[in-house]
Amino acid sequence: AEAGTLPDAAIQGGTLSITPVKDETPDAATAMSRLAYGQLPQIKIPDLLTEVNAWTGFAECFTHYRSGKPATDQKALFAAVLADGVNLSVSRMAAATHNLSARQIAWAHDWNLREETYSDALACLIDMQRELPLAKLWGDGVTSSSDGQFFRAGGRGEASADINAKYGRTPGLKFYTHISDQFSPFHSTVITATESEAPFVLDGLLRHQSGVAIEEHHVDTGGATDHVFALCYLLGFRFAPRLRNFKDRKLYLLPGMKPPAIMTPFIGGTIKAGHIVDNWPEILRLATSIKAGTTTASAILKSLSAYPRQNGLAIALRELGRLERTLFSLEWMRSLELRKRTSASLARGEARNALARGVFFNQLGEMRDRSYEHQIHKASGLNFLVAAIILWNTKYLEASITDLRKNGVAIPNEITKHIAPLGWAHVGLTGDYLWNMNPPLSSDRLRPLRKHEIQDAA
Incomplete structure (x- = not known):
C-alpha cells in the first residue's frame, strides 16, 4: 500500500478505494454460445427427464418410505417430481398428464419423494455432470458459491411467510442454493425471508450427497459473519465473501502488534486471544460435532446468536473469526x-437463479404451501429439475461444439469456457406432459443436432 502497487486498489488519506471487477466475457463467447445453442434439439421436459434417467438411473434413488425399494410406477414418479419442479399441484399435473390420475401421482409423491431421496437423486446428476470434459473447462469443481432466491408467497402460504423490506411488502421465503464452479447446484434448502443466510452456508458444504469436494466458497454480504469465518477455517474451507462497504470494515490485530501508519485508520481493535485459548477445547469439540453430523452448523450458529449475552464459546468463535476475516x-x-474469482463464482449463482425462475413458473411463481415439508419438496424439486437441464445442456453442448469444430468453426477453449449450460429456450416446459418411458437413447447415443444452423452460420 505504501508503494502504491496494490492491484486496482489504493489507500490515500486514510481511505481505501478498490476498482470494481469488470465482466471479462469475450464478445466472441456470446456469438459462439448462440451458435452452439442453435444446434441443440428442441425437447419437452418429460423427454428430458426420461433421457437423463437413462444416463444416470436417478429413479432408483427415489425409494419407498417403508420398503426401501425403488418406485414401480416411474411415470407417476416423474410426474410428481415435475409437479414439484414447475410449482404445479398434483391435481393440475394429473390434468396435464395423459393416463395418470391424481391419486397415482399423489401416491408416488407421498411415499417416494423426501428430502433425502431428492438429495440422493441430485447426487447422481451432479456426479455425472462434473465428469464431462466440458464441465472441467468451467472449473476444477473445488470452488462454489451460495445465494438465496426470493419467492413470493400466495394463497394459503401467505399466512406463514415473512416480509423482508429488501423485497418490498410482499411476504415470501428464500430458496438457498449452493452451486459449484462447474455449474452443479449440489444443495438447496428453504429459509424464511427475514432469516440470515450465514448459518446455512456450511450446511450446504457439509450435508450434500454428491462427490463434489469444495475447498473455497463464496457468498455475498448476507452470508458472511465472523462466526462463519471461524467455522470455515476449522472445517477446512477457505471462505471468500464479497463484502458490501468493504472499505469501512475494520481489521483486528494480535496482542502486541503495531500497524504501519498507512493502515492505522482501518484498525478496529485487538483480538482477545485469551478467549480463544481458554475455549479452544470447546471450539474443537464444536467443530468435530458439526463435521461428524451430530449437529448442523445452522442450528449451532442460530443458538449462539440467540443468547441474551454471548457466552465464552460465542466470544471465542467471534475472535477467531475476526482473525480469519x-x-x-x-x-x-x-x-x-x-x-x-469471487465475482465470477457469484455470477454463476445469479445466472442459475434466472434459470430457476424460468422453470418455477406455475401459480405465478408463488409459494402457496404452508408447511415446511411441502416447501422443501418444492425447493428440492426445482433444484433437481434445474440440475437435470444443466446436465442435459452440458452433454449436448459438448456434442454441438465438437460438431461445429468438425465443420470448420474455430471455437478455442478460452471461448468455450464462457458458454454456460443455463439456457432453456429449447426446453418445452408448458403444455401437456406426455411420458415415453422407453427412449431409444443412451449416454453415447444422443438426439440429432439441428444441422441447418451450421449452414446458416457458415
Missing part, C-alpha cells in the same frame, strides 16, 4: 485474482 481482507486488497 482480517487475513482474508488483507488478501482481498492485494489479490486481483481473488476478487475476479
